[in-house]
Amino acid sequence: DGPPGGRAHAKAILLGEHAVVYGAPAIAVPVRSLEATAALVPSTGSKIRSALYTGPAADAPPSLAPVLAAWHAAAERCGTAGWASTLTVRSDIPGGRGLGSSAAVAAAVASAVAAQARIVLSDEERHALIQRAETVAHGRPSGIDARAVVATSPFRFQRGAADPIDVGAPLAFVIADTGTAGSTADAVASVRALRDSHPRTVDTAVERMAELADEAAIAIAEADPDALGARMSAAHEILALLGVSSPGLDSLTRAAHAAGSPGAKLTGGGRGGCVIALSLSPDTAGLERALRSAGAVRTWTTTLAATA
Numbered sequence: 001d002g003p004p005g006g007r008a009h010a011k012a013i014l015l016g017e018h019a020v021v022y023g024a025p026a027i028a029v030p031v032r033s034l035e036a037t038a039a040l041v042p043s044t045g046s047k048i049r050s051a052l053y054t055g056p057a058a059d060a061p062p063s064l065a066p067v068l069a070a071w072h073a074a075a076e077r078c079g080t081a082g083w084a085s086t087l088t089v090r091s092d093i094p095g096g097r098g099l100g101s102s103a104a105v106a107a108a109v110a111s112a113v114a115a116q117a118r119i120v121l122s123d124e125e126r127h128a129l130i131q132r133a134e135t136v137a138h139g140r141p142s143g144i145d146a147r148a149v150v151a152t153s154p155f156r157f158q159r160g161a162a163d164p165i166d167v168g169a170p171l172a173f174v175i176a177d178t179g180t181a182g183s184t185a186d187a188v189a190s191v192r193a194l195r196d197s198h199p200r201t202v203d204t205a206v207e208r209m210a211e212l213a214d215e216a217a218i219a220i221a222e223a224d225p226d227a228l229g230a231r232m233s234a235a236h237e238i239l240a241l242l243g244v245s246s247p248g249l250d251s252l253t254r255a256a257h258a259a260g261s262p263g264a265k266l267t268g269g270g271r272g273g274c275v276i277a278l279s280l281s282p283d284t285a286g287l288e289r290a291l292r293s294a295g296a297v298r299t300w301t302t303t304l305a306a307t308a
């Protein structure tokens with residue numbers, strides 16, 4: 001049976017990152033091949049074991065602050081705040097890549113704490129706990145990551161509400177890592193600063209991204225990869241205009257197009273991290289090879305199954 005534990009997966013944003021912070025709709029997809037897990041065992045004092053740090057929770061480095069925030073918030077909610085335990089966190093979701101690693105770890109920790117207390121959290125309670133950690137990690141998260149790391153299907157997200165979307169035919173995507181980390185907090189802050197200095201530019205970009213997200217949802221429902229790819233590529237141009245792309249992200253999107261992908265864009269906060277490219281075929285090997293030759297340090301695939 002093992003110790004009480006929790007798990008959550010990675011996510012990718014297909015359309016609408018950054019604009020979602022200002023109330024535009026966005027589309028997110030679960031990436032189940034990458035996972036974070038957390039487990040709790042009683043111990044003397046509160047301790048953390050992770051790839052980053054192992055030792056007393058009180059001496060954990062600042063990078064673990066979101067994990068501690070999730071643990072404390074969940075322990076408060078579940079009545080286990082005084083219990084001395086060792087929290088073991090494991091994640092194969094690379095951090096700073098726009099793949100939801102902080103939200104996934106927070107979700108796994110919240111579930112582990114609830115399991116230890118033998119409490120079943122409602123979806124909304126769990127969401128609120130993940131958001132507490134996300135607020136420590138990113139400042140003012142829209143909440144899309146907190147939904148996506150526990151979602152079982154793609155969804156449209158707007159102002160806190162997540163609704164599953166229809167998928168007309170199976171779709172395959174390749175996610176390619178530039179190898180450079182990007183800070184979501186910094187990227188969100190830079191868009192906010194641009195909005196302060198150039199409100200019309202950013203508001204127009206947000207409106208266009210909102211249209212692209214809704215058009216992308218229709219393209220997914222209607223099984224139209226060309227229409228979806230065109231929306232993804234248009235979104236990348238807008239994100240570049242907002243200053244959150246990077247030379248590495250631009251060159252991977254170009255390589256995806258050259259390899260026949262109908263559309264590619266950065267995913268998540270940007271300024272490093274990953275691109276997501278739509279594959280024309282369920283066999284993604286050629287697209288993955290092309291992205292690796294263009295400098296991607298690793299690639300993953302994620303697929304969407306057709307809804308019945």
Ligand code: MEV
Nearest residue numbers: 017018141142143268269
């Ligand atoms: C990060 O995955 C998505 C952003 O839109 C930030 C957020 O929604 O909180 C960049």
